[in-house]
Amino acid sequence: MATLPAIIDIEKNMIKKAGDIIRPMNLGNKCLIVTGVNTKKIAGQKLYNELKKEYETDIIIGVSNEKKELESFAKNVEPYNFLVGVGGGKIMDITKYSAHLTGKPWISFPTVLSHDGIVSSRASLSDNGTKTSINAKEPRAILADYDILKEAPIRWMISGAADLISNYSAVEDWRLASSAEQEKYSELCAGLSLTAANACVADMKDIIRKNYNGVRTLLEALVLSGFAMNLFGSSRPASGSEHNFAHALEMMNAPGLHGEQCGIGTIISSYLQKKNWVKIKEHLKNFGAPTKASDIKITDEQAIEALVQAPKIRTRYTILDRYDIDRKMAKQILETVGVI
Ligand SMILES: [Zn+2]
Missing domain, CATH: 1.20.1090.10 (Dehydroquinate synthase-like - alpha domain)
Structure with a gap:
């Protein structure tokens, strides 16, 4: 079944507003932010600082998009109610596939708009080194911060x-x-x-x-x-x-x-x-x-x-x-x- 995200929102200073938008979605209390090394500096850490005010929030750096490694990575995801992917294509692939494996809802918080994988349900993963496209899970919401996106090259x-x-x-x-x-x-x-x-x-x-x-x-x-x-x-x-x-x-x-x-x-x-x-x-x-x-x-x-x-x-x-x-x-x- 294909669903559209419940919310597609782009605003200035979305980082500050994200908590208010997520709350009525009733996703639960435990949130895991998946981000990259650079995107943590650009947005992940700031979003973490905001979300932890109202959720039990943790932040993790997603490194590999190798299918097998993600299957064990998914164990880290299990204790959380929902995931937030903060970054570009690879981070979204890691987040959406982890969400798919664990059945958790996820929110896309893109830091660049470089291709349609940022927001689609399909995950582009590596399977023993070979690139493969796998049907994963679409995000429940797409929250974009205009201030961050306009700073991307x-x-x-x-x-x-x-x-x-x-x-x-x-x-x-x-x-x-x-x-x-x-x-x-x-x-x-x-x-x-x-x-x-x-x-x-x-x-x-x-x-x-x-x-x-x-x-x-x-x-x-x-x-x-x-x-x-x-x-x-x-x-x-x-x-x-x-x-x-x-x-x-x-x-x-x-x-x-x-x-x-x-x-x-x-x-x-x-x-x-x-x-x-x-x-x-x-x-x-x-x-x-x-x-x-x-x-x-x-x-x-x-x-x-x-x-x-x-x-x-x-x-x-x-x-x-x-x-x-x-x-x-x-x-x-x-x-x-x-x-x-
Ligand atoms: Zn393409």
Whole structure:
């Protein structure tokens, strides 16, 4: 069953207000804050100081997102009534998976808006060193502090925007899979995913300025994109061949943020889908997102190899299944769209 978070709230000085918002949710008296080393300094410690005024609160640094280690980490979580994840993607993955294993409610308190995993129910974990996406648990509430989010480097927000722009090619891949009778398609979930991307593009100027409206749109668009995935029950509405390309890069430890890699992947996927890849490139450029491999120090060789490997990343049907991309063809494609 997919549920929307009961509360999605972004305000100035949310750290001070969080206790008042959480109290009526009646989650219980024992709270565990899961945070990282840096995010503890940015927000975790301050939130701890506030929440301990009314809850028996502890704070723990989440380190590993290795599935097996999290299974033993979950034992630490057992005595608490609810969890609060304070940080970026990895901390949220640790928190949501621990919440899932123990059946505890959790609250997302993001410190950056770099991709839709911040707010979705899916956990991106490492399983014996291999990256895997697991259905975990959606947050009961998303509480965001505008003062903290606007201080995060703009590069992370732009990466979040590029992850949303990738919904265009993801939905197109989904349509192709459906018409090839490979998969069930949901007009509603596809629509939610595209609405999130459209809202992000429409508020581009505000997002770059990091004003309240821009940060709020980015947060809500990421929530909507995450909800489209939760509702459908897989990452399909927001993850197609462009994500295969990004995952292939990630597996070879190529540089760049997830959303940045997905953005570049979207240019390639849209070209292969015979959609308006020039427009996609323009959107990314307007955000100041990378459109060339070298913008994020990915070598031509890595980009070529990632495109060749992309169809083999997972079994999901995408546009890549309609081509047989070897190294020579990959180079040609990447040159045509100006990625290398
Ligand atoms: Zn993504």
